[in-house]
Amino acid sequence: MSKSSRVSQALAGMTAILMSAAGLPVHLTRVPQAASTHKATKKHSSVKEGRKVSKKATPTEPESVVKKYLEELKGAPADEDCMICMEKLSSPSGYSDSCPSSSIRPEAVGRLRNCQHSFHLLCVLAMYSNGNKDGSLQCPSCKTIYGEKTGTQPKGKMEISTFPQSLPGHKDCGTIRIVYHISRGIQGPEHPNPGMPYTARGFPRYCYLPDNEKGRKVLELLKVAWKRRLIFTVGTSNTTGESNTVVWNEIHHKTEMDSNHSGHGYPDPNYLDNVLAELAAQGVTEDCLGQ
Numbered sequence: 534m535s536k537s538s539r540v541s542q543a544l545a546g547m548t549a550i551l552m553s554a555a556g557l558p559v560h561l562t563r564v565p566q567a568a569s570t571h572k573a574t575k576k577h578s579s580v581k582e583g584r585k586v587s588k589k590a591t592p593t594e595p596e597s598v599v600k601k602y603l604e605e606l607k608g609a610p611a612d613e614d615c616m617i618c619m620e621k622l623s624s625p626s627g628y629s630d631s632c633p634s635s636s637i638r639p640e641a642v643g644r645l646r647n648c649q650h651s652f653h654l655l656c657v658l659a660m661y662s663n664g665n666k667d668g669s670l671q672c673p674s675c676k677t678i679y680g681e682k683t684g685t686q687p688k689g690k691m692e693i694s695t696f697p698q699s700l701p702g703h704k705d706c707g708t709i710r711i712v713y714h715i716s717r718g719i720q721g722p723e724h725p726n727p728g729m730p731y732t733a734r735g736f737p738r739y740c741y742l743p744d745n746e747k748g749r750k751v752l753e754l755l756k757v758a759w760k761r762r763l764i765f766t767v768g769t770s771n772t773t774g775e776s777n778t779v780v781w782n783e784i785h786h787k788t789e790m791d792s793n794h795s796g797h798g799y800p801d802p803n804y805l806d807n808v809l810a811e812l813a814a815q816g817v818t819e820d821c822l823g824q
Contacts, residue, residue, distance in 0.1 A: 596634060599670075603646065604644050604646055626659075628658075638654075648675050665684065676814060681761070684761060684815075685721075685766050686715075689714050691713055691755075692712040694710050694712075695744050701792075702801065703748075703799070709748055715733045725767060725776075753822055755812070758812060
């Protein structure tokens with residue numbers, strides 16, 4: 534053991550004794566080890582925190598978002614239910630009392646312009662007002678996204694580098710390494726408990742892609758998802774049950790490169806296609822590249 538290591542351990546022990554004497558809780562941990570022993574040979578880029586939605590892209594009134602993406606129907610389908618409030622479309626919205634509007638009548642029904650699914654306009658207004666209010670809508674029936682969906686990912690940094698070692702199942706190419714950095718902080722108005730602290734366990738997080746054509750395509754789409762604040766969110770950990778913590782947000786990443794015993798590594802011949810589908814479900818597709 535080096536001299537500096539012995540000094541660090543001695544200081545840690547003295548600190549623990551002093552804290553214990555003062556009646557403070559003591560948590561002894563090991564010095565964190567590097568998550569990856571593979572040395573990057575080329576650094577592509579560093580992508581800083583997810584952007585905030587610009588004022589130009591954000592409608593000033595929720596009603597304008599609803600009217601932008603839905604066409605009001607003259608007559609409501611008699612036997613069809615509103616998937617949001619579960620009332621008949623021929624009856625007033627179930628959100629008439631909790632989400633009043635001066636410009637949308639409780640009985641008004643609208644149809645989304647692309648997917649053609651119908652809902653009470655007031656129900657869609659309530660759904661939008663209870664979300665991120667970023668100027669986008671997502672059909673609750675088929676998940677079609679209207680506009681540019683953004684998330685609630687906290688501030689952070691995304692680093693990309695490459696090294697020549699191959700991933701299992703991708704022997705014909707090197708490896709792309711992504712490192713996500715997010716620190717603990719205070720929840721904003723878009724988070725579950727505004728004003729309360731959130732934790733950020735397990736950061737930096739190391740993730741891997743094959744450095745081939747499809748892997749580089751996934752990388753570029755992940756950059757878009759990061760900028761739109763869609764990679765992480767603040768919620769409850771499925772692993773530990775901890776609430777008010779930074780968690781993955783339905784876009785799976787490979788955090789191991791040498792085995793796939795946990796399902797988070799390689800080989801996995803379907804992974805790239807699966808993550809492309811997950812990105813598309815968040816509105817991140819090839820059409821977003823170059824914008």
